[in-house]
Amino acid sequence: REPEHYQDGRFYIKVEDTQRALRDLAFWYKEQFRIPFVGVTGSVGKTTAKDMIASVLSVKYKVLKTEGNFNNNVGLPLTLLRLDRSIQIGVVEMGMDRFGEIDYLGDIVRPEVGVITNIGDAHIERLGSRENIFRAKCELLPHIQKENGLLVLNGDDALLATLRGKTPVPTVFCGSGEGLEYRAQSVSSEGLDSLHSRITTPGMDREVRIPALGSHMIYPTLIAAAVGEHFGLTADEIEQGITRFVPTRMRMNLVQRGDGITILDDTYNANPQSMRAAISVLADSRSAWKLAILGDMFELGPYSPALHIGVGEYLGKRKIDCLVAVGDQARYLAEGARSAGMTAVYPCADKKAAREILPELIRPNSTILVKASRGMRMEELVEQLLELTPEQ
Incomplete structure (x- = not known):
């Protein structure tokens, strides 16, 4: 479809398929630079892994990374079009919600290093089972460069563990299990400040401080260490990159009100696995009052009631x-909580209803977790929480 009005001084190219044209343009442009890429996919933790990898690699290299949620068939090509001659390595995130999308994105990027963080329930509405999600994520494998290629996988994930010895390129596994090439041991937390873990890899064995919340953060840390070693970083450089990691906005951000109340802003997105990880962070806090404000998880299809329960x-x-509990699925979250012995449970049809009851639920020395799928826009409740006065 041609534009209604052409602007003077602009060039126009008429194509049959704008998406395909964007893909072809981005691929051609990327090929002018001849630099290596890291392609990151997985059900949970793609953005965190991408950010941790970029933090580590940027100690030694100039890195281009995916910004925001530019991880689909439009956002990824636009990311590649940001390349310039100063960039030495690209780290790109690849999202999907159906078969064929990772294949499409992988063919554009053709990464030297491929990463799959885990296999969970995100997008199970479209794909039907975890096994199908696994198959969709594995569409990345044929696109990894054969020369110098590497695949980095979560070795604690039961489905990904089945790939050992079956991949087209050398593969390393990360996690806490015995015999993994990249392993975290003796994981401990410093309240709501950071983690400490002994990190053992082919090139390092040391205690590392991880400036992030939740024991699940060992996975992006180990993945970043594997990618860093592949690109020649020393143990000191890898540790430096880990310690200067900063999480993306609305992804387990720690907000201190200054009056003893702490808000865990994890409102960017949610699925059953990331919900459990966030709840674990809340549970491990040392607060006198632990409040979870949770909204709907989307794209779970017929599995939604059971997964919310x-x-x-x-x-x-x-x-x-x-x-x-906020949203259409609030009754299922509430049902599950009550069945496990919780009594202070407040299902709310929407954020307006939640706003009305929150003032009476805020107490001194509280930690408050706020989390839901992106479409719930739960950051609006975080804004309210910053203003409320606690009940004595």
């Missing part, structure tokens, strides 16, 4: 004091 049950098992 499961998250609610996990809340109860981790001894969270209070739940405010």
